[in-house]
Amino acid sequence: MEVQIEDSQLVSHYIQGDERAMAVLINRHNSRLTGFIYSKVNDRELTEDIFQDTFIKVIRTLKRGAYNEEGKFLPWVMRIAHNLIIDHFRKNNRMPMFNATESYNIFAMMNDDCLNAEKQLIKDQIDSDLFNLIKELPEDQQEVLQMRLYKDMSFKEISDNTGVSINTALGRMRYALINLRKLVEANNIVLTN
Secondary structure, eight states: OOOOOOHHHHHHHHHTTOHHHHHHHHHHHHHHHHHHHHHHHOOHHHHHHHHHHHHHHHHHHHHHTOOOOTTOHHHHHHHHHHHHHHHHHHHTTOSOBOTTSSSBOTTTTOOOSSOOHHHHHHHHHHHHHHHHHHTTSOHHHHHHHHHHHTSOOOHHHHHHHHTSOHHHHHHHHHHHHHHHHHHHHHTTOOOOO
16 A cells, blocks of 8 residues: 655655656646636636646746745645636736726625635635735725625715715725735735635
């Protein structure tokens, strides 16, 4: 009976110069990652391109010594793939848009339908990233965004609770989303699953 080496050990072996360790990692996660990419792009050739680009990025990151996701190799690789998928859609203007701006609507792609374990892991990371980004906004924008997103309050209710006009509440929400989008791009964070 062959004992399966943990991903983290294979990563260490690869960093120490064992090229075969990367081949094992690629083979181990090939079908899962390919299925994940294909489910988003629905194109075999594009799936193959993104899969290859993902592992090129993985290899470059490991060779630079910039990998620090100990024990979380697959979710990390999937986030890299997800970033590349989003880059592809951005280049082709196929992301859902927010109003008439050039950026995509980060909230339009978040949903909670039947999440399997993998999607739940990604969703938990998205929720955590989003929560941390919101904390970086000015306090008045944080307040409106949290009331709207987490408490599902109407702008009238937000207005009543904060003592500002509905237009001010709408303005704060607009600036919160603009600033959040800038933070997402500046931190290269993926908020879709």
